[in-house]
Amino acid sequence: MIDALPLTDKQRLTLDFIERYIARHTVAPKLQEIAEGIGIRSRGVAHRYVQALIEAGFISTDEGRHRGIKLLKPNPQRAESILPMLGRIAAGRPIEAIPGEDQIDLRDFFGHNNFAVRVQGDSMIEAGIMDGDTVIIEFRETADDGDIVVALIDETETTLKRFKRSHKGRYIKLIPANKEMKEMVYEADRVRIQGVLIGQLRKY
Amino acid sequence: MIDALPLTDKQRLTLDFIERYIARHTVAPKLQEIAEGIGIRSRGVAHRYVQALIEAGFISTDEGRHRGIKLLKPNPQRAESILPMLGRIAAGRPIEAIPGEDQIDLRDFFGHNNFAVRVQGDSMIEAGIMDGDTVIIEFRETADDGDIVVALIDETETTLKRFKRSHKGRYIKLIPANKEMKEMVYEADRVRIQGVLIGQLRKY
DNA sequence: ATTAATAGTTCTCAAAACGTTCTCACGATG
DNA sequence: CATCGTGAGAACGTTTTGAGAACTATTAAT
Numbered sequence: 123m124i125d126a127l128p129l130t131d132k133q134r135l136t137l138d139f140i141e142r143y144i145a146r147h148t149v150a151p152k153l154q155e156i157a158e159g160i161g162i163r164s165r166g167v168a169h170r171y172v173q174a175l176i177e178a179g180f181i182s183t184d185e186g187r188h189r190g191i192k193l194l195k196p197n198p199q200r201a202e203s204i205l206p207m208l209g210r211i212a213a214g215r216p217i218e219a220i221p222g223e224d225q226i227d228l229r230d231f232f233g234h235n236n237f238a239v240r241v242q243g244d245s246m247i248e249a250g251i252m253d254g255d256t257v258i259i260e261f262r263e264t265a266d267d268g269d270i271v272v273a274l275i276d277e278t279e280t281t282l283k284r285f286k287r288s289h290k291g292r293y294i295k296l297i298p299a300n301k302e303m304k305e306m307v308y309e310a311d312r313v314r315i316q317g318v319l320i321g322q323l324r325k326y
Numbered sequence: 327m328i329d330a331l332p333l334t335d336k337q338r339l340t341l342d343f344i345e346r347y348i349a350r351h352t353v354a355p356k357l358q359e360i361a362e363g364i365g366i367r368s369r370g371v372a373h374r375y376v377q378a379l380i381e382a383g384f385i386s387t388d389e390g391r392h393r394g395i396k397l398l399k400p401n402p403q404r405a406e407s408i409l410p411m412l413g414r415i416a417a418g419r420p421i422e423a424i425p426g427e428d429q430i431d432l433r434d435f436f437g438h439n440n441f442a443v444r445v446q447g448d449s450m451i452e453a454g455i456m457d458g459d460t461v462i463i464e465f466r467e468t469a470d471d472g473d474i475v476v477a478l479i480d481e482t483e484t485t486l487k488r489f490k491r492s493h494k495g496r497y498i499k500l501i502p503a504n505k506e507m508k509e510m511v512y513e514a515d516r517v518r519i520q521g522v523l524i525g526q527l528r529k530y
Numbered sequence: 531a532t533t534a535a536t537a538g539t540t541c542t543c544a545a546a547a548c549g550t551t552c553t554c555a556c557g558a559t560g
Numbered sequence: 561c562a563t564c565g566t567g568a569g570a571a572c573g574t575t576t577t578g579a580g581a582a583c584t585a586t587t588a589a590t
Contacts, residue, residue: 128353130392130576153538164579169539171577186585188537250456250528270530323527324454326474334565357549368568373550390574392548537586548575555567 129178135160136171137180140191150191237261237317239272239282246270246282249299251322257282258321263314270319276312282319333382339364340375341384344395354395440464440524443476443486450474450486453503455526461486462525467518474523480516486523 129137139159143151151159157168172191175181184190241255249270251257265271271285273296283296283306294313297305333341343363347355355363361372376395379385388394445459453474455461469475475489477500487500487510498517501509 128388128391128393132577134353152536154536162578165538166540166580167578173539183538186538188586190538247454250451250454250459252454255454319530321527321529323525325525326523336566356547358547366567369549370551370569371567374566377550387549390549392575394549531590533588533590535586535588537584539582539584541582542580544578546575546577548573550572550574552569552571554569557564557566559564560562 129174132160133171133174133178136168137175140175140181141193144191144193150189152189241282245298245300245303246284247300249284251282251299252324255322255324257319258323259317260320261317263316265315265318272316272319274314274316275308280316285315333378336364337375337378337382340372341379344379344385345397348395348397354393356393441521445486449502449504449507450488451504453488455486455503456528459526459528461523462527463521464524465521467520469519469522476520476523478518478520479512484520489519 136156139156140151143155143159153165153168153172156172157163157165160168160171162168172181172183176183179194181194182192184192238256238258241251241253241257244253247253251270259272265285267286269285270282272280272282273285273294274280275296281296283298286295286297287293287310288295288307292310293307294310295305295307296313340360343360344355347359347363357369357372357376360376361367361369364372364375366372376385376387380387383398385398386396388396440462442460442462445455445457445461448457451457455474463476469489471490473489474486476484476486477489477498478484479500485500487502490499490501491497491514492499492511496514497511498514499509499511500517
């Protein structure tokens, strides 16, 4: 039974909700709260999902006890790509979550066609992209005006710039975000898009 | 019969879509989603492609189960928090890894005492931290000079600034990275450190 | 300890969504 | 013409989801 037995959509939603609830309140939710949290009205149905999650080995319960749900395996995928998102850091209590937006999920960064590039130079500094930063690129061959792209020029030089077509697509502008640099214009066939910027990160 | 029987265009498209979907969502797509993903409207047709891929040995299904598709030869499983780190994107070959430094590992961001805060305002803009960015904070009560910290002032106001002691520790300077703002000086006991900046990220 | 309120559990009935199978159809190709 | 790759959509059975009643157990207050 090493199989990661698959959860249905609602079961997964239920597990998510329970994890978030416990993270925020330190106690487990009631069935009524679970029901509302996943958008249904029946405690009975919520209970069914909880049972399925026990079956699947994700949680356990003190049978009968109120708020008796316990997490068994802190979901590995979640644990590694989700951070609690906190808003204000208020006086008495150390931290306070922003209602609604309470997690940051980095799985977007790990898509199949994504890769990371270390930035060299200051050409995009006014867009907040600094020398040494890491940018996440989705591998694509097309881009929309305004996207920040990795562009290959004359099959030799690679650069990170904002993309814009001009002259009905016959020319392509590559626009730096740095007042001290000028935008460059190339014939369209000299420029090949390698990917589009979807994220950026930095370590201190 | 070890023949790698050739896939038709649409079958390959279907396989691509399934792989990408699973990579991004961790669960398999529904036939309806496959249909939309490859640009058709009929679940029946999507099902036919799925059958062909089973025949060809690329995937299998839990018959009848929703989202029951499984990849058989999965791509070398990429860890959840590691991205390939690429350097130059050279001419002939589309991409080329930097030798030595070929992965970016985000597990640093997910330590136990870390949390994320969304940045409001432009006070750190010259440090490349812009309004709307997400910063990763390690929960600590002390900081070194030069660290960027989340500071609580007079138990009421929270702010992100560069930290510096002065007057032998009796005063604390909180220094914005924005020419239009002035640094602030407080008696040490009015300022409480909530955490130290260890990372920053942004989604586009 | 008794009670009232609330929570967890079990059950039946039902509908919605999904996978599966099938027929019909169209255009391209040999 | 026959064949292949493609697409739409109807029809059917199964899985998944939902509501709510009825019952039992826990909890907090009297």
